[in-house]
């Protein structure tokens with residue numbers, strides 16, 4: 001996930017929005033948040049919803065509004 005280094009919140013948001021759009025275009029209906037699995041780097045806002053299955057249509061682009069990290073390194077992944 002080193003490509004996230006140096007990204008601003010706005011860039012993370014744009015990246016996340018694009019990713020969700022691409023998955024919608026690919027017909028992926030459900031997504032889930034995955035953290036970077038580095039102790040201390042995962043933000044609590046993302047970890048709080050990490051095992052939830054979210055309807056892609058309603059997924060909020062990262063960083064979540066209450067994400068407390070300078071760079072949110074979490075990503076959405078497709079789930080069935």
Ligand SMILES: [Zn+2]
Nearest residue numbers: 043046067072
């Ligand atoms: Zn986050």
